[in-house]
Amino acid sequence: MVPIQNLYYLLCYAWNRLPEPGEWQHVAEQEFHRPLELLTQLLLTGTRRLLQKGLPLGYAEREEELAELRGRVLLTPTIRRDLLRRGRAVCAYDELGPNTPLNRLLAGTLDALGRTRRLPAALRQQVRQVRSRFPEDVQPAPLTRAELRAVRRLRLPGPESFLLNVCTLIYRTALPDTDTEGRTRFHDFRRDEALMAGIFERFVRNFYRLEQRRYRVLSETISWQAEADRTEDLALLPSMITDTSLESAERKIILDTKYYNVAFKPHHDRQRLISPHLYQLFAYLQNQAAQTAVPLEGILLYPAATHEADLRYVLGGFPVRVVTLDLNQPWPAISAALLALVQ
Template identity: 25%
Template sequence: MKSIPIANLYYMLCYAWGILPPLGARRTSFDDFSSPAEIIGSEICRMSTAIVKRHLAVSFVSDLERTRRPRGKINFTQSVRESGYKRKILVCSSPSTSIDTLPNRILKAALALLARQESLNAMIRKDAFALEQRLSSVSTITADRSAFTRLSNLILPKTYRYPMALCELLMLRFSPADGDGSSWFDELYRDEARMRRVFEGFLRGFLQEHMPHAKVGARRFQMADLQVRHGDSGLIPHLNMDVVLEFAQNKSIVIDAKFTANQISSHHGTNKIRSEHFYQIFSYVCNVKATQPSRDVSGLVLYPDVGELEALDFSVCGSNFSFRPIDLSKDWRSIHDGIIDIVHQLESMPSPTGNASNGGTAFPISLA
């Protein structure tokens, strides 16, 4: 399988985990950085700069003050207890704002970690140190798992969601011995089971972001027209579809994400697409058509490009099918445009008739 550049794997994780930066604040290239920690660190610094300048999260606190000039709310109980009224002094509480909030504490902890990480780019360390100093009035904490658990219970401002997710990735995923994060990314890339989930989540998140005219999501269907004559119906598995796109024009595309290098099977010197991959997408499409007969349903199987499979488009039983590789080693713009182009091609493809051919074949196949 072709090696995936760190920047591309980072983008895939962002889409899979739903931690995309705000639309107007997206970086187009990470070519200047050589490690995952540098990519993440540069993004934390970049987003922190905007936060410190304009969007620092604040909390409302109540300040107690002993004064001869009452303001705010008078705390009579405390005033009497301290006998302040004899000295004509009252204890008052007045509301004020503070930037010493949990999100800012976590941000400061992440910046402090970046500033002291010698394996990082000197410019990132310098920027992180400068930003940390600007948060001098924020308490210093150790951002451990409990801190992020408490953070998950808060409603974060929109500008904080992306940097907080990056802080969690930086501080909880990378071990101290893995200063630049390369080991964690390498381990992730070598774990095919985890990469299958990342690839599936990436495609779903990507299409949700870039196909606003379609309803995008995973779908779980029971077999159409299922009738159990004897036994437990719970033993019959559901159909779990990775991604389904539903368009307004009564058209749907079922997408199956296959992160595997084994895309072609060979039998007696003849290469074919893996039969289980075809039967799976075929059953998905047939089931959707059975439950939604008015819709034109197509099937799409997407693989990482390993040099085995070329684009294959065909129609069978009244539905269009496409098997396509995606070269994840290319620059991200090519990947971005390639996926959108594949979906648009299948979306605009006319529906086949699905009728038997002149030869009377009951299972007609035509190559596009």
């Protein structure tokens, strides 16, 4: 399981946001016992910075009974209340203020964290202190899938997008607590293999985007080198989308990440590589070869598993490596190992 301190690095790279100067050290000096404590600290740090600069403002629709017309007149409630005879009307108008979807989501998430017993008392107190700094007209929104989707549609800039990602991960770790009204339980998302696979994939891709300049880094769709009796049948072929492609003028690497507990599986009392992983990478290489003029090679990258591995093959004329990355070692060693992998 990934140590919580290293989980911080994985999340920062996965969400494409390197910390502010000194933030690495600040987090490294703290001791976290659960991933929720780390996520809460990230949320507090980012929210404090947002409050220092001033919460972002936005236009929100407001309904109010007024003596002067403003915005749109809402006829149904106006007539129902018989306001016209009194020279009044219910109006809906846009008002600029801090009651934005993101600010409401942050307030709601802080409210949920302030109630959970999964956090130490001192950290819950920090949560409540930060929450108390929000203006009274920010109405907290519940931490739900619908609210998260609504905020994500706004395409927020970097720091605000990072906070949205933190809230999303907190939501994905939340479980309803039927025993305690108003509180939420949280599970250790490091045990969620599908969730961690997505984090690991984005971490590796963004690490190479940010930490080296030799290669252009992308995730790309590879076209099948295929023919069919009917053209429309080609659309039924599955998509081939690489996790990470690294391309320079002299070399191209297709790097596929696999977040599995083991890189091998037993077969007749012997350990074997996981065949579908090799087949997938080999299919990528075969179909990509006709579309690139530079030497092509492949890498299967696993987090450190039961067996450490650094295996080298030539499959169908393509160099292929199967490598494990130890995520339990200090971060500088992880960084050095990733850079050495593509040198």
